[in-house]
Amino acid sequence: SQTIHQWPATLVQPVGSPLSLECTVEGTSNPNLYWYRQAAGRGLQLLFYSVGIGQISSEVPQNLSASRPQDRQFILSSKKLLLSDSGFYLCAWSERVDYGYTFGSGTRLTVV
Amino acid sequence: AQSVTQPDIHITVSEGASLELRCNYSYGATPYLFWYVQSPGQGLQLLLKYFSGDTLVQGIKGFEAEFKRSQSSFNLRKPSVHWSDAAEYFCAVATGTASKLTFGTGTRLQVTL
Numbered sequence: 001s002q003t004i005h006q007w008p009a010t011l012v013q014p015v016g017s018p019l020s021l022e023c024t025v026e027g028t029s030n031p032n033l034y035w036y037r038q039a040a041g042r043g044l045q046l047l048f049y050s051v052g053i054g055q056i057s058s059e060v061p062q063n064l065s066a067s068r069p070q071d072r073q074f075i076l077s078s079k080k081l082l083l084s085d086s087g088f089y090l091c092a093w094s095e096r097v098d099y100g101y102t103f104g105s106g107t108r109l110t111v112v
Numbered sequence: 113a114q115s116v117t118q119p120d121i122h123i124t125v126s127e128g129a130s131l132e133l134r135c136n137y138s139y140g141a142t143p144y145l146f147w148y149v150q151s152p153g154q155g156l157q158l159l160l161k162y163f164s165g166d167t168l169v170q171g172i173k174g175f176e177a178e179f180k181r182s183q184s185s186f187n188l189r190k191p192s193v194h195w196s197d198a199a200e201y202f203c204a205v206a207t208g209t210a211s212k213l214t215f216g217t218g219t220r221l222q223v224t225l
Contacts, residue, residue, distance in 0.1 A: 049212050088153075090156070
Protein backbone atom coordinates (compact mmCIF):
# COMPACT_ATOMS: atom_id res chain seq x y z
CA SER A 1 0.00 0.00 0.00
CA GLN A 2 1.02 3.59 -0.49
CA THR A 3 2.31 5.69 2.37
CA ILE A 4 3.46 9.27 2.67
CA HIS A 5 6.07 10.46 5.14
CA GLN A 6 6.64 14.05 6.12
CA TRP A 7 9.21 15.39 8.55
CA PRO A 8 9.95 16.93 10.88
CA ALA A 9 6.65 17.12 12.75
CA THR A 10 7.55 20.38 14.48
CA LEU A 11 10.23 22.96 13.85
CA VAL A 12 11.18 26.22 15.52
CA GLN A 13 13.54 28.35 13.46
CA PRO A 14 14.92 31.88 13.86
CA VAL A 15 14.18 34.57 11.31
CA GLY A 16 16.75 34.51 8.52
CA SER A 17 17.64 30.85 8.91
CA PRO A 18 17.26 28.32 6.08
CA LEU A 19 14.51 25.74 5.83
CA SER A 20 14.24 22.26 4.39
CA LEU A 21 11.11 20.13 4.75
CA GLU A 22 11.04 16.71 3.19
CA CYS A 23 8.23 14.54 1.93
CA THR A 24 8.51 11.05 0.50
CA VAL A 25 5.93 8.67 -0.91
CA GLU A 26 6.22 4.90 -0.95
CA GLY A 27 4.36 2.27 -2.90
CA THR A 28 3.65 4.21 -6.08
CA SER A 29 5.50 5.69 -9.01
CA ASN A 30 5.29 9.06 -10.74
CA PRO A 31 2.83 10.54 -8.25
CA ASN A 32 1.59 14.11 -8.40
CA LEU A 33 3.06 15.86 -5.37
CA TYR A 34 1.84 18.99 -3.57
CA TRP A 35 2.89 21.40 -0.84
CA TYR A 36 0.19 23.31 1.02
CA ARG A 37 0.42 25.83 3.83
CA GLN A 38 -2.26 26.34 6.42
CA ALA A 39 -1.99 29.52 8.45
CA ALA A 40 -3.78 29.76 11.79
CA GLY A 41 -7.52 30.10 11.28
CA ARG A 42 -7.24 29.99 7.51
CA GLY A 43 -7.77 27.44 4.79
CA LEU A 44 -5.23 25.60 2.71
CA GLN A 45 -3.05 27.54 0.32
CA LEU A 46 -1.41 25.60 -2.50
CA LEU A 47 2.27 26.54 -2.68
CA PHE A 48 3.77 24.16 -5.22
CA TYR A 49 2.86 21.09 -7.17
CA SER A 50 4.79 18.67 -9.33
CA VAL A 51 3.63 16.19 -11.94
CA GLY A 52 7.11 14.71 -12.53
CA ILE A 53 10.80 14.86 -11.66
CA GLY A 54 12.13 18.37 -12.09
CA GLN A 55 8.68 19.75 -12.93
CA ILE A 56 7.62 22.30 -10.35
CA SER A 57 4.70 24.70 -10.63
CA SER A 58 4.55 27.61 -8.23
CA GLU A 59 1.20 28.96 -7.21
CA VAL A 60 2.24 31.84 -4.99
CA PRO A 61 5.36 33.99 -5.47
CA GLN A 62 7.07 34.10 -2.10
CA ASN A 63 10.08 33.29 -0.02
CA LEU A 64 9.85 29.54 -0.59
CA SER A 65 10.97 27.12 -3.30
CA ALA A 66 10.38 23.45 -4.02
CA SER A 67 12.37 20.69 -5.68
CA ARG A 68 11.74 17.13 -6.75
CA PRO A 69 15.12 15.45 -6.98
CA GLN A 70 13.67 11.94 -7.13
CA ASP A 71 10.39 10.51 -8.34
CA ARG A 72 8.87 10.15 -4.88
CA GLN A 73 10.66 12.93 -3.01
CA PHE A 74 9.42 16.49 -2.68
CA ILE A 75 11.37 19.14 -0.77
CA LEU A 76 10.24 22.57 0.39
CA SER A 77 13.03 25.06 1.03
CA SER A 78 13.82 28.60 1.96
CA LYS A 79 17.15 30.41 2.08
CA LYS A 80 15.99 32.93 4.70
CA LEU A 81 12.85 32.45 6.74
CA LEU A 82 10.46 35.29 7.52
CA LEU A 83 8.08 35.54 10.44
CA SER A 84 5.22 35.24 7.94
CA ASP A 85 6.46 31.78 6.93
CA SER A 86 5.11 30.36 10.19
CA GLY A 87 2.30 27.88 9.67
CA PHE A 88 1.34 24.27 9.21
CA TYR A 89 2.86 22.74 6.08
CA LEU A 90 1.22 19.76 4.45
CA CYS A 91 2.54 17.51 1.75
CA ALA A 92 0.14 15.46 -0.36
CA TRP A 93 0.24 13.06 -3.26
CA SER A 94 -2.21 11.79 -5.81
CA GLU A 95 -2.15 9.30 -8.64
CA ARG A 96 -4.87 11.19 -10.45
CA VAL A 97 -6.60 14.33 -9.27
CA ASP A 98 -10.03 12.69 -9.48
CA TYR A 99 -8.84 10.11 -6.95
CA GLY A 100 -8.27 12.85 -4.42
CA TYR A 101 -5.18 13.52 -2.39
CA THR A 102 -3.52 11.61 0.42
CA PHE A 103 -1.96 13.97 2.94
CA GLY A 104 1.04 13.64 5.18
CA SER A 105 0.76 14.39 8.87
CA GLY A 106 2.14 17.91 8.49
CA THR A 107 4.97 20.05 9.87
CA ARG A 108 4.28 22.82 12.36
CA LEU A 109 6.80 25.58 11.60
CA THR A 110 7.26 28.47 13.98
CA VAL A 111 9.60 31.24 12.95
CA VAL A 112 10.82 33.29 15.92
CA ALA B 113 -11.27 29.11 -12.53
CA GLN B 114 -13.02 26.85 -10.09
CA SER B 115 -13.77 28.02 -6.57
CA VAL B 116 -15.30 26.60 -3.41
CA THR B 117 -17.32 28.40 -0.75
CA GLN B 118 -18.01 27.08 2.72
CA PRO B 119 -20.29 29.71 4.19
CA ASP B 120 -20.16 28.46 7.78
CA ILE B 121 -16.90 29.13 9.58
CA HIS B 122 -17.96 27.50 12.84
CA ILE B 123 -20.86 25.19 13.73
CA THR B 124 -21.83 23.78 17.10
CA VAL B 125 -24.13 20.79 17.44
CA SER B 126 -25.12 18.55 20.31
CA GLU B 127 -23.99 14.95 20.33
CA GLY B 128 -26.64 12.80 18.71
CA ALA B 129 -28.04 15.66 16.63
CA SER B 130 -27.95 15.69 12.86
CA LEU B 131 -25.35 17.65 10.94
CA GLU B 132 -25.21 19.40 7.59
CA LEU B 133 -22.15 21.30 6.40
CA ARG B 134 -22.60 23.45 3.34
CA CYS B 135 -20.38 23.63 0.29
CA ASN B 136 -20.96 25.54 -2.93
CA TYR B 137 -18.70 25.40 -5.94
CA SER B 138 -18.23 27.45 -9.04
CA TYR B 139 -17.41 25.63 -12.25
CA GLY B 140 -19.05 25.35 -15.64
CA ALA B 141 -19.06 21.58 -15.99
CA THR B 142 -19.42 18.76 -13.49
CA PRO B 143 -16.43 18.91 -11.21
CA TYR B 144 -14.82 16.30 -9.03
CA LEU B 145 -15.90 17.04 -5.45
CA PHE B 146 -14.38 15.97 -2.17
CA TRP B 147 -14.84 16.33 1.56
CA TYR B 148 -11.88 16.08 3.92
CA VAL B 149 -11.66 16.12 7.71
CA GLN B 150 -8.77 17.45 9.78
CA SER B 151 -8.29 16.77 13.47
CA PRO B 152 -6.20 19.35 15.37
CA GLY B 153 -2.52 19.21 14.45
CA GLN B 154 -3.09 16.45 11.92
CA GLY B 155 -3.17 16.03 8.18
CA LEU B 156 -6.37 15.80 6.17
CA GLN B 157 -8.30 12.57 5.72
CA LEU B 158 -10.59 11.93 2.77
CA LEU B 159 -14.21 11.37 3.84
CA LEU B 160 -15.84 10.92 0.45
CA LYS B 161 -15.76 12.00 -3.17
CA TYR B 162 -18.07 12.43 -6.14
CA PHE B 163 -17.41 12.62 -9.85
CA SER B 164 -20.29 10.83 -11.56
CA GLY B 165 -23.21 8.48 -11.04
CA ASP B 166 -25.46 8.47 -8.00
CA THR B 167 -25.64 11.97 -6.59
CA LEU B 168 -25.79 10.71 -3.02
CA VAL B 169 -22.41 9.34 -1.98
CA GLN B 170 -21.51 7.48 1.15
CA GLY B 171 -18.24 7.97 2.94
CA ILE B 172 -16.36 6.82 5.97
CA LYS B 173 -17.41 7.43 9.58
CA GLY B 174 -21.10 7.49 8.67
CA PHE B 175 -20.93 10.63 6.52
CA GLU B 176 -22.74 11.18 3.26
CA ALA B 177 -22.93 14.02 0.75
CA GLU B 178 -25.37 14.95 -1.95
CA PHE B 179 -24.41 16.59 -5.23
CA LYS B 180 -27.03 19.04 -6.48
CA ARG B 181 -26.13 20.42 -9.87
CA SER B 182 -28.98 22.96 -9.90
CA GLN B 183 -27.69 24.51 -6.68
CA SER B 184 -23.96 23.97 -7.35
CA SER B 185 -23.78 22.37 -3.94
CA PHE B 186 -22.19 19.36 -2.32
CA ASN B 187 -23.36 19.39 1.29
CA LEU B 188 -22.01 16.96 3.86
CA ARG B 189 -24.44 15.26 6.25
CA LYS B 190 -24.45 12.91 9.18
CA PRO B 191 -27.64 11.69 10.88
CA SER B 192 -26.19 11.52 14.40
CA VAL B 193 -23.01 13.29 15.41
CA HIS B 194 -20.53 11.78 17.85
CA TRP B 195 -18.19 13.79 20.08
CA SER B 196 -15.25 12.38 18.10
CA ASP B 197 -16.55 14.16 14.97
CA ALA B 198 -15.33 17.48 16.35
CA ALA B 199 -12.78 18.64 13.77
CA GLU B 200 -12.39 20.93 10.79
CA TYR B 201 -14.04 19.96 7.53
CA PHE B 202 -12.91 21.02 4.09
CA CYS B 203 -14.74 20.83 0.80
CA ALA B 204 -12.60 20.68 -2.33
CA VAL B 205 -13.12 20.75 -6.09
CA ALA B 206 -11.03 19.62 -9.04
CA THR B 207 -11.60 19.69 -12.75
CA GLY B 208 -10.46 17.26 -15.37
CA THR B 209 -8.09 19.74 -16.90
CA ALA B 210 -6.18 20.59 -13.73
CA SER B 211 -3.88 18.52 -11.58
CA LYS B 212 -4.82 20.25 -8.36
CA LEU B 213 -7.60 20.60 -5.83
CA THR B 214 -9.05 23.92 -4.73
CA PHE B 215 -10.12 23.87 -1.09
CA GLY B 216 -12.73 25.88 0.73
CA THR B 217 -11.77 27.79 3.85
CA GLY B 218 -13.14 25.08 6.11
CA THR B 219 -15.87 24.70 8.72
CA ARG B 220 -14.92 24.01 12.31
CA LEU B 221 -17.34 21.64 14.00
CA GLN B 222 -17.76 21.69 17.75
CA VAL B 223 -19.79 18.96 19.43
CA THR B 224 -21.35 19.56 22.83
CA LEU B 225 -22.15 16.71 25.18
